[in-house]
Amino acid sequence: MSIHRDTDAELRFHFQARIEALVEQGLSREDAVRRAHEEFGDVDAVREALRAIDRRLARRRSRLEFFESLWQDLAYAARSLRRTPVLALTIVVTLALGLGVNAAMFSLLDVIFVRPPAGVADPSGVRTIWYQAQFGAGARFAAGFDYASYLTVAKTLAGDADVTLFRQPIDRKVGHGEHAPIVTISIVAGNYFPFLGIRAQRGRLFSLDEDRVNDPRMVAVISDAFWERQFDRASDAVGAQLEIANEKYTIVGVAPRGFAGTQLNATDVWVPTSTLVRTAPPSKVPWWQNSAVNGFLIAVRPRAGVREVDLAARITAALRSETGSLGIDGHTVATLGSINYAMGPATLPPAFRVATRLAGVAIVVLLIACANVVNLLLARAARRRREIAVRIALGVSRGRLMRMLIAESVLLSLVATAAALGAAAWGGAAIRALLAPEIHFASAPMHWRVAAFAFGLAIMAGGIAGLAPALQSSASDVAGALKASALDRASRGSRLRNGLVAIQAALSVVLLVGALLFVQSLRNAQTHDVGFAVDQVVFGAVSFDTRDSLRDKAFPTRLRALERKLAAFPAVGSVAFTSMPPRAGLHQQDYTPDFDTTGRRLPVGWTIVVSPNYFATIGTRLLRGRTFTDAGPNSPLEMIVDQTMADALWPNDDPLRHCVYFPKTKSTCVPIVGVAQSTQDEMLTDKLQPHFYFSLDNPPVPTWGAAASVLRVSPNQRASVARALHDLLASEFPGGIPTIRTMAALMEPTYRPWRLGAELFTLFGVLALVVAGIGIYSSVSYAVSQRTHEFGIRVALGARTADVMRQVVSEGLRTVLLGVITGILMALAASRLVASLLYGIAPSDPATLVAVAIVLVAIAAAAAFVPAWRAAKADPVAALRAD
């Protein structure tokens, strides 16, 4: 009853009763009416007041009722799901996988690209300076400056922007020994902390007089995490000594909780730039004028009203006036970038590029999961058509019914979110470890924002997944559903379901194509000849972390003296020595070739000093000539170049007929006795770098001598040889720390992008395939169960098993084929996105596309076969009786 009529009826009753009573007391009717009104007061005003109150009351009640019935719906949904635990579990696991993968991937992308570093005041106001310059491999963006450039920039921007500098955090040892803890240390300017708006939670931060370039102050500020890890939050940590890489620092303060620098890699210890007087490599040039001491990042905070383009233009002009350090020249262009270093403008490291593609993959997985859940819910709704029709017949409103069905799927997705967040927190850590093992991330793998996002996504996905079946079943006509003969059920529902199966098949194709492309890229990369026997080489070096042993000049000689002992190891084919294992860094040697160099740009002289059998041991082929003479100290002065160097210096001539001058041997031209194949020290996709090889026995310039032994072993003996090598080096060099590396481990980062792509795409692809397979199976078997009647009649009329099966399987396959074709088109459209990440294979590789299509069709046929078999075995009598 409406509020209006309610109030009127109540008041009418009052007046009737009162007037009646007064008339009984002997009043005339008119007097009674007048008296009753006098006693009541202003009727209209009261009526309005009552209505206003009742309207408020009604509104509150309907809200309450909504929540009550929502609760009822959820309770009902929980009950009905408990009756079908397998279905519920399938849906929860499917959704949890889809959501979990997304939460994990987007948490990672959030940390890398979006979320500013914790603890920084107004982080969007902080900008990183980049410059575009010419390097060996062409023009690219860099952010590492030398100190002179920093001073130039600071002077140029004075008054219009705050400027600070810091170095990328690096790992260093605390104390001594093989198992000494590692800290991540960053060198920062004295104004670094105030620039970022950081205050000490204990002690103090750096003062500006600790920042004078030539006056080393060995002080350190530690992070909250390090304070906890190393000092167990003891208050006497401030004032304590910390020995890092042979230098003693006094801790002066602890940074606030949460702050771990501005880079992805969490910093444990900050020390002022003045410490470089002690820690920079020895040089005649003081470190602040030495462009070899570089890698400083410069951050600026423009003042209000200062335009960034103007700042960038001024920095560009200032840098160009500098005398060419670090590739900075008259063409250098400076740009300002985000505080999030990965935002560039430099090209992303390959692992991060893979991560962005994987985020796309995660979305595809979620889409497949959603399609599958909708499908399962549709099947469920179809099975419950009678139940729903009964409810409608009993007067449950359609709106209410829809809410009940949606409540069910929302409940499912809530449970799935909980599972997904757990999975994501674990999987997020796993993905980080996989993609970027060398980064100690400052933040937790999950952020509440991503958790909230996943939660919202789940509710939405659940709502949508529930809506389709709900709409379909609530629109069903009651009488028809109650009669529900088998024949009229193969309706619109199955078309929607077939569409969903096709979508799943299509998306699976996309993922599988991606997986196969990455697997082939990895194989191509691994079989690519990098110039080393990747699987058969073990390096053994010794590092010393005390000053006494660092001065041990006899080490190279003593190391080479071990040659016989090393060669006696079982499974060792040959032994060699080198000044530097590949990828450990290279020495750059000045040189003058034996021709007029005016107007020619000479390649950089990257130099490795090796023993004569180095090439045979490490697996670098000699293309021409021979290796060094093995005559100990009596060896002649000779050198070897690699093909890249030979091509750069003497493109049209035989390099063996040439020679090179070096600073210390001005009068002697060192003859070239061999040409080695080019080796890839950097990423596979980088340009090959030119190399010189000198002999350890008689190098044309003074060198450090042998630093590492190289052992050629059979691949399956690597581990045992590594152990024996470690023990031998430990006993021969007491106080030293044996460092054993396999070539495979050194090369791992080279292959990582493809390995990651191959592993994760395959994982997701197979997952998608399984989900799609289940979808096809359930869809076909549902269609079959709905048509038992029809098949019964056919069998009764004499159809053979093969006929019925062929019909069912081909109907299932038609849907899948449509999906496969769509998927291949989608994969072709998406190929542009992964092309740059592949190696030695085109994203539209026809063999790959065909292979995936075949796999998918085969799986679909297998999935359709089982229900088809069931259909063919339909007992005609039972089928006809069922209705």
Place this chain on the structure above:
Amino acid sequence: MTTTRELDLLQGTLDVLVLRALSWGAMHGYAVAEFIRNGSSGTFKVLDGALYTALHRMEERGWVESEWGMSEKKKRAKFYRLTAAGRRALRDETATWNDYVAAVARVMTATLETA
């Protein structure tokens, strides 16, 4: 006709009276009005309109709940019943009212004491 100010003054008192009436059991608005009319023997006059307003407000506050039923004379009438919250309110309001009456009485009967 009473002024608004007088109604406001009456508000708290009226609530207690209505709650008290309903403490005997469910009754419709007219019965509540009769209870107060007869109980006060005309000492004070309560406008019936104010009484209904009070009833509806108390329903909004959750002190009473209403239900349509049949009156003694077989007519449809809206019946009000105390809720648990209403009974609690009655206890509190009665205590407050008693304190108030006692305080007023003390002031009215006090003699002036010179310091």
